[in-house]
Amino acid sequence: MHSLIDLFAYKIYKEKLLPKSDILKMKYAMNVLWNEVVKFFILMVIFRFLNRFDLFMFCTALLLPIRIFSGGIHFKGQISCFIGSFVFYALAILILPKLIHMNLYFAIILMVLSLIIIYIYSPIVSSFRPILNEKRKRSLKYTSVFFTLLGAFVLFQFTLPHNTNFFESGIWIIVVQAFQLILGKELG
Known part of the structure; x- marks a missing residue:
């Protein structure tokens, strides 16, 4: 998933849609969001298993x-x-x-x-x-x-x-x- 985030950020960078500092913030936010979604899904599965x-x-x-x-x-x-x-x-x-x-x-x-x-x-x-x-x-x-x-x-x-x-x-x-x-x- 991180490679997709990197590809997306690179595309934004190449098209000069955002300054580099904003792209770094965007990448950080996207990585955090992705990690939170994965963590939440795994926790849901565990607590479903535990009834x-x-x-x-x-x-x-x-x-x-x-x-x-x-x-x-x-x-x-x-x-x-x-x-x-x-x-x-x-x-x-x-x-x-x-x-x-x-x-x-x-x-x-x-x-x-x-x-x-x-x-x-x-x-x-x-x-x-x-x-x-x-x-x-x-x-x-x-x-x-x-x-x-x-x-x-x-x-x-x-x-x-x-x-x-x-x-x-x-x-x-x-x-x-x-x-x-x-x-x-x-x-x-």
């Missing part, structure tokens, strides 16, 4: 808007990125709900703690795409807090009375996202 596909998709829907704006740990290689993502989802869907009993008060404490961590530590950005503008950083921070609050509202309002599996995995996906922001700050 947790519905939880995986629900957690992804909760996580995506928070992760987009709060950022997090970024791995350099594709395999380490895949393993990190698998561990991330496995903690929230397979491991933590089995290890730790979740009641309403514990869930509220975890959500408040996660919200505080997301407010303090976001955004964690990739070294490949630094954000230097302080106004943009604040905007990302507030947007990630908003989506965390929205996710909490959905969890407490719609999943808690109907499906504890979705409720618990949803809480854990937000908690794991929040705590990996701390790791992202320490490692970055």
Whole structure:
């Protein structure tokens, strides 16, 4: 696939449609998008095989808007990125709900703690795409807090009375996202 991306970028370069710096950014974005699509597809297959596909998709829907704006740990290689993502989802869907009993008060404490961590530590950005503008950083921070609050509202309002599996995995996906922001700050 990378050769197709390179061919496309070369064609844009030869036709002088974009400056070289924009072509490099375009290639980077296309490579990231391709890698994310492949990773997501493999994760879908794994969680389908584990009979947790519905939880995986629900957690992804909760996580995506928070992760987009709060950022997090970024791995350099594709395999380490895949393993990190698998561990991330496995903690929230397979491991933590089995290890730790979740009641309403514990869930509220975890959500408040996660919200505080997301407010303090976001955004964690990739070294490949630094954000230097302080106004943009604040905007990302507030947007990630908003989506965390929205996710909490959905969890407490719609999943808690109907499906504890979705409720618990949803809480854990937000908690794991929040705590990996701390790791992202320490490692970055």
